[in-house]
Amino acid sequence: MATAANILVLDDDEDTADLFRQKFRHQIMDGIYKFSFVIHPEEALDLLQQQVFDIFISDINVAGTDGISFIAKLRKDYSFMRSIVISAYGDINTLRAVMRGGAHDFVIKPIDFKDFGDTLAKTVRVVEQLRQAEATSRKLSAISDELGVSAQLQRSILPSNSLKKGNIEIWADSIPAAEVGGDFYDFFWLNNAKLGIVMADVSGKNVSAAMFALIAKTLIKSFSQIYTSPARCFETVNRTLYNENATSMFVTAIYGIVDMEKNELTYTNAGHLPIAAIRHNEDPRFLECEAGMALGICEDIVFTDSVHTFSPGEMILLYTDGVPEATDKNGNEYDYERFSEVLRQNAIMSPNLLTRALMESIREFTKGMSQSDDITTLCLKYRLRVTPNVN
Numbered sequence: 001m002a003t004a005a006n007i008l009v010l011d012d013d014e015d016t017a018d019l020f021r022q023k024f025r026h027q028i029m030d031g032i033y034k035f036s037f038v039i040h041p042e043e044a045l046d047l048l049q050q051q052v053f054d055i056f057i058s059d060i061n062v063a064g065t066d067g068i069s070f071i072a073k074l075r076k077d078y079s080f081m082r083s084i085v086i087s088a089y090g091d092i093n094t095l096r097a098v099m100r101g102g103a104h105d106f107v108i109k110p111i112d113f114k115d116f117g118d119t120l121a122k123t124v125r126v127v128e129q130l131r132q133a134e135a136t137s138r139k140l141s142a143i144s145d146e147l148g149v150s151a152q153l154q155r156s157i158l159p160s161n162s163l164k165k166g167n168i169e170i171w172a173d174s175i176p177a178a179e180v181g182g183d184f185y186d187f188f189w190l191n192n193a194k195l196g197i198v199m200a201d202v203s204g205k206n207v208s209a210a211m212f213a214l215i216a217k218t219l220i221k222s223f224s225q226i227y228t229s230p231a232r233c234f235e236t237v238n239r240t241l242y243n244e245n246a247t248s249m250f251v252t253a254i255y256g257i258v259d260m261e262k263n264e265l266t267y268t269n270a271g272h273l274p275i276a277a278i279r280h281n282e283d284p285r286f287l288e289c290e291a292g293m294a295l296g297i298c299e300d301i302v303f304t305d306s307v308h309t310f311s312p313g314e315m316i317l318l319y320t321d322g323v324p325e326a327t328d329k330n331g332n333e334y335d336y337e338r339f340s341e342v343l344r345q346n347a348i349m350s351p352n353l354l355t356r357a358l359m360e361s362i363r364e365f366t367k368g369m370s371q372s373d374d375i376t377t378l379c380l381k382y383r384l385r386v387t388p389n390v391n
Contacts, residue, residue, distance in 0.1 A: 006034050007053065007055040007057060009038070009058070010041065016037065054124060056078075058084075060085050071083050071101050075243075079244065082104035084105050084107065084123060085105075085107075087109065125226055129223060133222070136215065137215055167382055168383070169381040170380050171352040171355050172355075172377065174374065182213055182374060183200065185378045194259050198256075199378055201252045201272065201376070202249060203250050216237070216295065216296075219237045229268075229305055231304055238270070242298065253294075254270070256275070256318075263310045267305070267307075270295045270303065271291055274287050274289070274291075276319070276340075278347050279311055279347060280348050283340065286336075290306070311382075313348075313381070316379070316380050317354075317380075318379075319378075323358070326372070327366065329367075329369050339358075346358075
């Protein structure tokens with residue numbers, strides 16, 4: 001954060017303040033953390049009305065009868081503040097109740113301050129990303145009355161449509177059915193050997209969809225810097241969207257990490273269509289994985305990571321439902337049979353040429369019909385380097 005993270009601690013143990021100041025003395029001196037300490041819930045509520053706090057830390061017993069209702073009230077009244085609960089209880093039912101009651105995380109007594117320090121730092125980063133997303137949302141809201149400007153902003157959230165670096169070549173395309181569409185793609189480097197790729201489809205095709213898409217894209221990219229697992233990233237994005245979702249919108253999405261050192265794709269799926277894997281002289285395969293629910297519908301969703309190993313020259317295609325569900329004048333869908341045939345015929349092409357062939361096939365099939373849904377694709381070719389054996 002640009003300024004110190006403002007942290008409020010509620011605990012009736014008089015030694016807590018001195019202990020925290022000693023354990024986090026370097027962060028306090030460096031202006032990273034700023035602590036305030038109170039011993040009664042009423043004092044906490046009074047102070048919360050006077051200052052904006054980023055983190056609330058409380059012993060669950062001090063916060064009230066069992067602390068859970070107090071934490072839930074804070075979550076409702078202070079949407080950007082995140083709570084960390086300290087508990088002497090280790091049973092799973094109590095911990096689940098704490099989390100469902102509105103806590104962001106918990107620690108068990110006796111406190112392991114190394115682990116607690118990591119938890120606190122990660123929670124601060126989460127709050128920072130939430131505030132950045134809110135700032136982005138406010139900027140969009142200020143100009144959303146101008147539909148044309150909103151459409152321009154929606155298009156501006158998409159990165160360049162091509163990338164060629166190392167083992168990877170990418171070509172992406174997005175054709176909205178309405179002036180403001182709800183599809184988006186993204187790709188970004190996580191480090192020198194790992195690339196994140198995203199395909200998503202927001203419900204709706206209006207200004208609200210464009211705004212929701214921008215928020216979702218910002219959250220995914222932000223939390224990808226914190227979580228090395230796509231599944232854990234989506235779990236946090238989902239909770240954030242659900243708790244801040246005043247429009248009841250949702251987004252289906254796939255997020256994958258291409259690891260050029262392991263020649264693998266690790267990915268997770270939030271109610272989206274399966275990734276197509278394209279190899280020369282083989283029928284396209286649609287990668288199986290345990291698809292979770294779309295993001296933003298329910299708070300407690302568990303996602304699962306799946307792993308796909310690349311073959312030399314293999315391509316993968318991420319896409320939205322505008323591809324298989326494109327319809328002709330008789331109401332027939334383009335479907336997966338035609339889709340797979342185009343992929344098979346163009347398996348040795350570049351991502352650009354394969355995408356063009358697919359779009360041309362869809363245009364020919366839907367000739368005479370207006371586009372009924374957004375069509376968005378991201379094609380990645382993995383040029384695995386094979387080192388020959390030299391005897």
